[in-house]
Amino acid sequence: MSDHLPPLAALRALESAARHGSFTRAAAELNVTQSAISHQIRHLEEIWSLELFARDARPLTLTKSGAALAPIARDFFSKLSATLESLRVEDKQGPLKISALESFSLTWLVPRLSDFRECHPEIDVWISTTDRLIDFSAEDVDLGIRLGRGVFPGLHSSLLLREYVFPVCSTQLLKRLGVPKSPAELARFPLLLRHDDMLSPRWDTWLGAAGVPDLPLDQGPRFPNSNMALQAAIAGQGVALVRSAHVDSGMNAAGLVRLFDVHYPSEAAYYLVCPEGTQARPRITAFREWIQAEAAQSQLQYDREVSQSKVPSETNDRLVPD
Known part of the structure; x- marks a missing residue:
């Protein structure tokens, strides 16, 4: 089948020549030479092994094959143009729908959205939250933060x-309970745990980096997501293990204190995702450029905090690769 699919330029030449009944007028419309139109038509005839125009007729006349194929070409370009225009209008006027993790949305994204609104008042942002990877083909979402x-x-x-x-x-x-003097003293503190999740902060990896890998982790409350664990910590129920963005909006206001100076690199990173081919749409481009600039500032802040404290050198290879 692919052997019979013509170049768009040749198909465009057929549609225009058939509509005008003239190679000359088709050439003028498409801003090419008459010989270029003739070459494109002949190329189609060679691909399809069909004669499309009766060249000895005056005026230019479609053959039976040409009369059957020209309307198909016309319909194709008409539908393509209408669909592109519809997408452009939708891209300019519709909301930008973003799916993100709940904890990231609450503590990092939402506090910054007013700045995006000031930069792009024409774009309404709709946020939905879920911890699973969404199916863009089945869900009405433009962008995901995962x-x-x-x-x-x-x-x-x-x-x-x-x-x-x-x-x-x-x-x-x-x-x-008093202030723990070392990570080993966390043994007398209730540790707030997560249900099994390979991408969640893991107490065993942090404790290993802090030099106390044998601290028991078989007891204690467990939560389904980081936001619940963080709320439990704010309520004084125990010690939560968090990632930088969880407390980006400020720990002091929440009454939280960071313990020790051991920062362990997270085994996962945040990525902006969208279906291939949609990343260049104007609204998506605007949001991507804005959020990447905001993230770069946060990254600089996180790295600066770490450079002023202790980071185990043996964990450097755990950084997520590009």
Whole structure:
């Protein structure tokens, strides 16, 4: 079948010549020479092994084959033009629908959205949250912000933000149990755990980096997502292991304190994803450029904080690759 599919330029020449009944007028419309039109038509005839125009007739006349194929070419270009125009209008006027993780949306994205609105008042942003990788073919979403290792088959992805992992707790918990002098003293603190999730901050990896890999982790409350664990920490229920973006909007206001100076590189990073071919749409481009600039500022802040504290050198190879 692919052997019989013509170049668009040749198909355009057929449609125009058939509509005008003239190679000369078709050439003028398409801003090419008459010989170019003639060459494109002859190329079609060779591909299809069909004669499209009766060249000895005056005026120019379509053959039976040409009369059958020309309307198909005309319909193709008409539908293509209408669809492109519809997409352009939708891209300019419709909302930009973004799916993101709940914890990232609450603590990092939403506090910054007013700035995007000021830069692009013509674009309404609709946020939905889920921890699963969405199916763009089945869901009405333009962009996704996902935590992962950069492998998203069938999607265009770009690295947004890397993070570091560290423990936090409330000041009221410290008043009740005292301030731990070393990571080993966390044995007397309730640790807030997550259900099994390979991309969540893991206590065992952080404790290993902090030099206390044998601390027991078989007891304690467990939560389905990072936001719940963080809320439990704010309520003084225990120590939560968080990523940088979880507390980006400020720990002081939430009454949280960062424990120790051991920052462990997160095993996953945030990526901006969308279906291949849609990344150049104006609204998506506008949001991507804005959020990447915001993420770059956050990355600089996170890296600066780490450079002023202790990062285990043996964990450098755990950074997520580009």
